[in-house]
Amino acid sequence: MENQSLETEFAALDEQIRREAEKKMQAIRVVATAHKTLADTREEFARTDAANKKVLTDAIAEARSAGFTDADLKRWQADDSQPNRRGPQRRPRKAAQKDQPGTPTATASTDSAPRPADESLAASA
Numbered sequence: 001m002e003n004q005s006l007e008t009e010f011a012a013l014d015e016q017i018r019r020e021a022e023k024k025m026q027a028i029r030v031v032a033t034a035h036k037t038l039a040d041t042r043e044e045f046a047r048t049d050a051a052n053k054k055v056l057t058d059a060i061a062e063a064r065s066a067g068f069t070d071a072d073l074k075r076w077q078a079d080d081s082q083p084n085r086r087g088p089q090r091r092p093r094k095a096a097q098k099d100q101p102g103t104p105t106a107t108a109s110t111d112s113a114p115r116p117a118d119e120s121l122a123a124s125a
Contacts, residue, residue, distance in 0.1 A: 053078055 060073055070077075 056076070056078055060076065063073055064070075
């Protein structure tokens with residue numbers, strides 16, 4: 001009889017472990033798929049970028065042959081050592097927005113009448 005209760009307990013534990021393992025496997029499959037997609041996309045971008053850079057380099061060489069100077073072509077030179085200046089525009093921080101004139105701050109009173117110090121402390125409590 002004791003053997004049967006142990007078998008039941010083992011079966012319940014076995015089922016619990018299987019459910020937990022399946023849950024982990026589902027989660028890691030999502031992670032692995034996302035990682036593979038990201039890696040593939042980056043590789044594709046690198047190949048396309050290299051091809052585009054070669055086309056640009058060849059076009060610049062042809063333009064030089066046509067009589068353009070390096071100063072004329074500087075604008076179109078690909079300089080990978082410097083970051084691209086066309087990055088996304090960032091919004092100002094909320095702290096900077098609070099300091100702008102015309103906007104009430106969290107510590108400022110909404111009415112403009114002066115108050116005695118003890119009254120203003122009591123109002124804020």
